[in-house]
Amino acid sequence: MKRRNKKNENKVIVIIMMILIVALVAGGYFYQQYMKKKELENRLNVTLKEDLKVQINEEYVLSSFVKEIRNGELLNSEEIVDTSKLGEQDVTLKLKNKDGIEEEYKFKIEVIDNEKPVIEAKKEISSYVGSDVDLLKDVKVTDNSKEDIKAKVIGEYDKNKAGKYELKLEAQDSSGNKEEYDFILNIVSDPNNRTFTTSKGFSGKVVNGVTYIDGVLIANKTYSLPSSYAPGLLSSIQNAFNKLKDDASASGYNLYIGSGYRSYWDQKIIYNNYVSWDGQANADTYSARPGHSEHQSGLAIDVCDRNEAACISSAFDNTVQAKWINDNCYKYGLIIRYPKNKSNITGYIYESWHLRYVGVELATKLYNNGDWITLEEYYGIDSKYS
Ligand SMILES: [Zn+2]
Numbered sequence: 001m002k003r004r005n006k007k008n009e010n011k012v013i014v015i016i017m018m019i020l021i022v023a024l025v026a027g028g029y030f031y032q033q034y035m036k037k038k039e040l041e042n043r044l045n046v047t048l049k050e051d052l053k054v055q056i057n058e059e060y061v062l063s064s065f066v067k068e069i070r071n072g073e074l075l076n077s078e079e080i081v082d083t084s085k086l087g088e089q090d091v092t093l094k095l096k097n098k099d100g101i102e103e104e105y106k107f108k109i110e111v112i113d114n115e116k117p118v119i120e121a122k123k124e125i126s127s128y129v130g131s132d133v134d135l136l137k138d139v140k141v142t143d144n145s146k147e148d149i150k151a152k153v154i155g156e157y158d159k160n161k162a163g164k165y166e167l168k169l170e171a172q173d174s175s176g177n178k179e180e181y182d183f184i185l186n187i188v189s190d191p192n193n194r195t196f197t198t199s200k201g202f203s204g205k206v207v208n209g210v211t212y213i214d215g216v217l218i219a220n221k222t223y224s225l226p227s228s229y230a231p232g233l234l235s236s237i238q239n240a241f242n243k244l245k246d247d248a249s250a251s252g253y254n255l256y257i258g259s260g261y262r263s264y265w266d267q268k269i270i271y272n273n274y275v276s277w278d279g280q281a282n283a284d285t286y287s288a289r290p291g292h293s294e295h296q297s298g299l300a301i302d303v304c305d306r307n308e309a310a311c312i313s314s315a316f317d318n319t320v321q322a323k324w325i326n327d328n329c330y331k332y333g334l335i336i337r338y339p340k341n342k343s344n345i346t347g348y349i350y351e352s353w354h355l356r357y358v359g360v361e362l363a364t365k366l367y368n369n370g371d372w373i374t375l376e377e378y379y380g381i382d383s384k385y386s
Helices: 002-042 235-250 264-278 320-332 360-370 375-379
Strands: 045-048 053-055 066-070 072-074 087-097 102-112 118-120 124-128 140-142 152-154 163-172 178-188 194-197 203-207 210-213 216-218 255-259 300-305 334-336 354-357
Touching: 066 072, 118 178, 216 375, 235 255, 235 300, 235 320, 235 334, 235 354, 320 334, 320 360, 334 360, 360 375
Parallel strands: 053 102, 124 178
Antiparallel strands: 045 066, 072 087, 087 102, 118 140, 152 163, 163 178, 194 203, 203 210, 210 216, 255 300, 300 354, 334 354
């Protein structure tokens, strides 16, 4: 009986021992788990933002990629990330944990480019017919990639044909981002170099600002001469006048050129003087504005007679010399440029003394057996200031 009791006692001790061991192991395990959790909770922890894509060459500070930092602080939050190259880029965060120990945290961002280039250009470019135009001259293309991007012109135009052409500029960066820009090329005829047809069907052309109709230089209130046009008195009219003068002397007249070639600047002084003492409206009926005087063409003269007091004035109109000139000048290629009763056409009062050289053939037509036709009527053109 005693022995049996002893056996039972041993059994109980073993069971208790086993329970204690299990309890110790389990306690140790849970303690370990607890400590691990505790440690984890206190450890430095970085959470990054989801989108780690950035535009090339844009400025980003390191802190912009961080969503949350626990148990520590970011030391280089204001550091700027290198975004100068496309593709993946290594980034390092410098951190300090709760215990003051520094750590690094590395991750990658992706540098991308999906922004279009920016085109700066004029909305409208003007050009003259026939002249070359550099459509890219004032075009500026900038892009976030900092690439040297050249724009190209899309569309067609004919530089020899006036018109408004709707064209496009196109610029593309190496990532394939493309921008377009609409502009207008306005090709107009050059007022100083153009051709035209008169109302009577004559072909006119303007060469460096000088107008010719059917080859005859025209200077009136509509058609001007450039201030730089300064040919002096041309030999054609000088020779014509010399012959006229010789023949007139046979009739007892003593003709001379009272006023021949006048430069733009001479005319400016003369015209301004007339305006100042007679007013512009009156001056415009007998004196040409600078650039509009036929005297500047080198093809016009004012004729006077040494035996006649009236010179370059309406008092000359009724002289015998004026009658002789009127009846004979066409034979020398000269015309009465501003005939009687034509002031509404020529823009000037009758000037019996003002002769213009046009050649014998045309002068004879315009003489019209004494019923003068003006250059304006003959060619079908105006003489009016614009
Ligand atoms: Zn004159």
